[in-house]
Amino acid sequence: MQSRCAVRALPNPGAGGYWFKSNPKRKNAGGTLHHCGASVLIKFGTKYKLPLCGASLRVYFLINISERNINMQCFARWEKDDASGVFFRDQTILQFGNNWDLLASFILLNPGSALPLNHESKTEYLRSKKLPYFVEPKAGESYLEFSIDRLMRDVLKLFSTHYDGGSIRLHNLFNLKNQNSGEALTQFEKNKEHPKMFSSESEIKFCGAPVIVASGDNAAGTELKIQLIKHIQLAPNESLYALGRKDSTKFHFKKAEADASDFVRSYHPSYTFKYGNSTEIGDLGE
Numbered sequence: 001m002q003s004r005c006a007v008r009a010l011p012n013p014g015a016g017g018y019w020f021k022s023n024p025k026r027k028n029a030g031g032t033l034h035h036c037g038a039s040v041l042i043k044f045g046t047k048y049k050l051p052l053c054g055a056s057l058r059v060y061f062l063i064n065i066s067e068r069n070i071n072m073q074c075f076a077r078w079e080k081d082d083a084s085g086v087f088f089r090d091q092t093i094l095q096f097g098n099n100w101d102l103l104a105s106f107i108l109l110n111p112g113s114a115l116p117l118n119h120e121s122k123t124e125y126l127r128s129k130k131l132p133y134f135v136e137p138k139a140g141e142s143y144l145e146f147s148i149d150r151l152m153r154d155v156l157k158l159f160s161t162h163y164d165g166g167s168i169r170l171h172n173l174f175n176l177k178n179q180n181s182g183e184a185l186t187q188f189e190k191n192k193e194h195p196k197m198f199s200s201e202s203e204i205k206f207c208g209a210p211v212i213v214a215s216g217d218n219a220a221g222t223e224l225k226i227q228l229i230k231h232i233q234l235a236p237n238e239s240l241y242a243l244g245r246k247d248s249t250k251f252h253f254k255k256a257e258a259d260a261s262d263f264v265r266s267y268h269p270s271y272t273f274k275y276g277n278s279t280e281i282g283d284l285g286e
Contacts, residue, residue, distance in 0.1 A: 070165075072096045072156050074114060074146040075122050077137055079196055086187055087177040088196040089114070091135050091143070091203065093126070096156050097165015102133050102209040104241075104284065105169040106155070107231045109215045109224075109268060110188070113179040114149040133169055133205040149179070154273040162281050169205075173215055173227040174198060181218060181270075198227060204234050210284055211235035212253055214243035216268030229262045241284060242266040252282030 076092040089111040121142040126134055137143060148156070155168060174197050178184035191197065211231075219228045232240065242256035243266045251272035256264045272279045 088175045089177045090175040092170035094168040099165030101166045103166040104210040106212050110172045111177040112149050114146045116144040133207045135203045173224045212241045213264040213266040249277050252280040253284040255283045
């Protein structure tokens with residue numbers, strides 16, 4: 001789904017580019033039009049002259065925006081174990097728009113395909129934001145900026161339809177990076193004593209934001225179930241959600257209640273965003 005606009009006298013629109021971000025609190029209320037580096041607040045159905053190039057357009061309605069229309073960033077800690085040939089990623093922060101407020105934290109299985117863009121440390125940059133959910137790196141560690149993989153992109157696009165900006169934290173039951181869950185579980189068994197495999201309780205900061213359990217069926221294994229319960233016990237009951245099924249091909253974030261052992265069943269977004277399925281914000285938007 002894309003924004004639909006009527007454009008008149010727009011000089012070389014492919015080069016300058018324009019995009020529109022809607023008001024997330026009021027449907028069809030308007031929002032902000034961005035063009036050639038400038039912005040102007042507009043209402044639907046009204047004709048506007050763009051500030052820099054003088055072109056005019058009329059915005060009729062907006063359904064969705066793509067990831068190229070918003071500033072998406074990913075930061076995390078990264079470590080390679082040369083002896084075992086495995087990689088670890090933890091403390092992942094997804095951020096979009098101009099806001100860094102924590103919108104939600106996900107509890108997933110393990111890190112996927114995202115890789116560092118370069119080796120430039122982003123630790124001081126993140127530290128300067130004074131984020132309450134920022135976890136200081138240990139000696140020899142640093143935060144790097146990462147590419148955005150398919151799962152991250154799907155999550156960011158979903159949240160960008162409801163919020164102007166903010167941050168999303170990705171927590172994992174184990175921190176070994178491998179987008180193939182079968183291979184990841186095999187590598188986990190071989191390396192589960194590694195000191196980077198699990199996050200400590202002091203490194204899990206939910207900061208009162210919604211916590212979405214989305215670790216899937218593999219979390220039912222004994223050791224991973226223990227890790228999931230550890231995360232769940234750190235989340236206030238009123239903040240706990242799960243990625244659940246709405247109907248045959250629709251999934252949503254729903255209020256969750258842990259069972260007697262503090263376990264919550266869920267689906268993994270790598271399934272709910274693909275294979276003809278769709279994922280909605282659900283109870284999180286209430």
